[in-house]
Amino acid sequence: MRVAAYIRVSTHMQVEDGYSLSAQKERLNAFAFSQGWEIVQYYVDEGISAKDMDRPELQRMLKGVKEGLFDIVLVYKLDRLTRSVIDLDHLLKEFSKYNVMFKSSTEVYDTTTATGRLFIRLVASMAQWERENLGERVRMGMLQKAQEGKWVINMAPFGYDLDGKDSLKINATEAALVKEIYSMYINGTGMHKIAKILNQRGLYTKKNKPWSQGTVQYVLTNPIYIGNMRYNYRINPEQYFEVKGVIPEIVSTDEFEMVKKIIDSRVGYHPRRATSRYIFSGILKCGRCGKSLIGKSSQTTREDKKYYSYNYYCNNRQRGICDLPIINQNHLEQKFLQVLDNMDILEDAKKKSAQDASENDADNTKLIKQLEQELKEIEERRTQWQYGWANKMLSDTDFMKRKKEEDEKEKMILKELENLKPKESSRPIDNIIELWSDVKLNWNYMTTEEKKQFVMIVFESIVVDRTSMKKSPDAYVFKEVNFN
Template sequence: MDAIYTRQSVDKKDSISIETQIELCKREVTGASYKIYQDKGYSGSNTNRPDFQAMLRDIRNGLVNRVIVYRLDRMSRSLLDFANLIDLLDQYHTSFVSTQEKFDTGTPMGRAMLSITMVFAQLERETIQLRIRDNYYARGEKGMYLGGPPPYGFQKAETRKDGKRFKYLEPIDTEAEVIRQMYEMYGNSLYTLGEVARALNDNGYQTHTGKEWSGSKVGLSLKNPVYVRSDIRIYQYYKNKGCQITSEPDLFMGTNGCYLYGRRKGNERKYSTFAEHVLSLAPSEGFIDAELFLKCQRRLDGNMQLDNSAWGQLTWLTGLIKCAHCGYAAVPKSSNGGRYYYLYCSGRAMHCCDVATNLGQSKDVEAAVEQRIFQIVRKYGTIPVEQHRKISLEANRLKAQIQHCRNQIDKLIDMALDSDGVTGTYLNERMEELDKRKTKLESRLAEAEAGDTAVTEKQMDSFLQDWPKLDVRHKNELARMFIDHIDVSKEEITIFWKHNFGEGELPL
C-alpha cells in the first residue's frame, strides 16, 4: 500500500491546499491501493500530529510500501525528526517519494540527495527565524508595542508614523492607581505576594480578564519594567543581569517605562538572568519611581529573604552581621541549654580567622543596633522628599554620562585590538580623554550623593509603627532596607548603611 501524507498549518492565499497536495501525490501512486493521511492546522516543527502518528503505526505494522508527500517540509521541519523518520522507513523497508524534489529513497543517490536537501532546509528555516526575531526586536527599538494583550494598567492605542501604523501602550488612570498600590504594599511594607493579591481582591480589583489576582500575577506585574520611570539605575540593573539594551544610557532620564522582550526558560522559577532578553525604552511614561521598583526587584530576586536554616530564626540580624576581623558571617550558638546565644565567627571552622572567643551575646548586639537604627530614623525622618528627588535627578544624569563614557571606552578598546600602530595611538589618546572625563564625572557624582541622605518618610514610619510587633523574619526584611552589613568585634559594632548616614560605631 502507498501512503499519501499531507499537511497544512494554516489557510493562506499563497499556500497549497490539502486537496491539491493529494491530487499531486496521486500521480506518483504505482500500486493498486493507497491511503491518505492528512493533518490540517498542525505545525511541522514537531511530530505530534494525529494522522502522522497513525501513518507511523501502519508503517510499523508492515502495511506501507511507500510514503508519498508533496514536499519534504510537509513531513517535518526538524532535521533530527526527519532523520529519525528515514531510519524508521529503512528499518521497515519503506521508500520515500517527494513529488516536487523528485527524491526516491529506493536508490542510493536519492537517499544522499535527500540528506543534503534536509540540511539546507533546516538552515533556511533557522535563518528565517533569526531574521523574523531581529525584525521583531527592531520594531521594539522604535517604540512599537510588539503584540499580545497589554499589561494591566495600559491599553493598546494606534497612531501613524512615517506612513505606517504604530501601536503603543496608553496608561489607564484607574488601573495605574492599582499598580501604584501594588508596588507600595510590596516595596514599602511587609506584605507577601499572596497578601498583596488578597488585599487587591478584597478591594474589588480584578485583572483584565475579570479574574481575581493571585500571587503569581502580582509577581509578574512587579517584574514588568513598563511601569517604572527608568533612570540610569534601571539601565544598570538590567545590564548587570546580562540583558541586551538597545537604548543609550543617557536616554534613561527617569521618565519613560521600558519594554522587556524575551522568553524565560521553563525550568527557571526566578528571573536570575536576562541574558536572552532585550530592553528598549517605551514611548509611554512610567508611573513607578525607580527606587521603589528596584526595592521590589531585590525582594523578588531573593536578596531580602531570611535564611531558612536553624540559626536564621534566632536573630533578625541574620545575613547582616559579619566578623570584623575576617569578614565571614557571625552566627549565634546556644549556651546553657539554649537560654543565651553568643555570636561566633564562621571563618574559624575553615581556618580563616584566629578569633578564639565569642563576639558577644546576640541579644546585646540586637539591642545596640536597634537603638542606633531608631536614632537614624528619628534624625532623618523629616527630610523633605522633594529635596531628595532633586538630588537624585542630578545623580542620575551624572551616572548616565559615566555609563556612556564606559561604553565608549569599551568600543575603543575593541577597535584598538584590531588596529595598526598609528590608528592605535589615536585611539589610546581618545581613551585617555574619555577616562579623564569619566573621573571628573565620578567626582561630581560623589559630591552629589554625599548630600543625598533621604529615605522616604513611609520607610521611616514603618520602623516607628511596626517594629515592636514584628517577628524575626519581618524585622530582618525591614532592617535590610537601611543596613548593608554590620561588622562585629568584642570591642565595637560598626554599621555600614545603604544610605549616606555614615558609619555608626557602638561600644558593647
C-alpha cells in the same frame, strides 16, 4: 495501494492559496484518485513548523508506518513533511525499513534509486537553507524593532495588553495585582508565600496558570514595570539590552529599586535565614575583627515551659582569633532603638517624597479612570450572569465560580483606588518616613519578620562591640552604622 495523506500548515500559511488544509486535502484526493489509490488515513498538523519532528500527527503517522497500516506516504510538497535534511534522512530510512514508499503530489521523486534519493536530499537541503535564511531575517527584524522600543512578542506580559502589533497598554486589573505583589514583598512577605496567597484567592497568571515563586520573581525583577523594555534576556544574554521609557510604568523606580535591594540582600541566604527569628542576621559585623556575626539560639525549661534566647556570636572566636562575647538579641534591640532615637536622616527622604508625590498624582489620574471603568464592566458582567443563572442558562457551579473571580477583581481594584488617593499614598519612602518618625512605638507592634525586613531595607551593616558583661543594653556599643 493504501495511502496515508500527511497535511501540515504553519500559522502564516493557513490562509495562503494552495497551502490551506482544505486545498491540500483536495489536491491529495485528486492525485490519489488519478493513480487508483485509496487514502485510508489523514494525518493533519495545524499551525506547526517543520523545523523538527516534534509534531503529534507526524509521530502518529510514524506509528502507523511500523504497524503496516498503509503502503505509501503522500504529501502535497516535500516541505510539508520536513525542512531538515537530517530529519528527512531519518524518515526515509524509517519508510524503507517497513517497505513504505514516499510520494509528493507536485514533485517528481523516486526513492527506489540512488539518484532519486540524492535528488530528494538536495531539495531538502535547499528547503532547510530557506528556513534558516528566513529565521535570520526574522531575528534581524525583531532586533531592529526592539532597538526602536517596539514590542516584538505576540503575548503581553502580566499587567499589560497588546495595543496594536508593537506596543503595550496597561491592563488596570492586572496592574493593580502587580502593585500588590510589590507591596507585599516590600512589607516582608516572601515570594513563595505571595504565590500561595494569590492562588488561594483564585488569581492566576497571564497564561491562566497558578502562581509560583518563579512567576512572582519575574514580576519583581522585570524592568518593564518601570517602563524599560528588555531584549535577549533569556535566549541570547550576551547581547542583552534595555530600552528605557518606552512602556507605560506600573510601579515607581523607588519601589523597583527597593525590591532589588531586598533581593540582593538575600542573595546567598537560605530562604529560612532571610525570614528567620534573627532580626540582625546578615547586617551585624564584629567590632573587633570585622567578621559577620552568626545567629544562635538557646533553650531553657522552667515549670514545663520552654523559653528561647536568640544571640549572635563571632565565628572567629571559635578559631581563637577573636574575643567578642555573645551578643543577646533582646538587649541589642533596646540599644538599637536608643541609637535610632538620636539619628536624623529624614530631610532628604521628605524632599524626595514631595517630588515623587507631584509626579505620581498626574499619572494616577489616568489609572484611576481605567480602574473605575473596569468596575463598571464588572457590574455589567454581573448583571448578565445573574440573568443567565436566573433563566437556567448557567449552572450554580459556573455562576459561583464567575462570581468569586469577579469579587476578587473588585476587591483588588477597590484597594488600588484607595491606595491612589493623594493623601494616602503607599510609596515605600513614605512608609519608611512614617515608621522612622516614631520607630519606638512602631517597633513594639511589629512582628519579627517585619523588624528584620526594616533592618534589611535601611541598613547595609552595623558594627557592634560588647564593652562589659552586664546583662543590659548599656553593655553594647554601635561603632559604625552604614545605610543602604
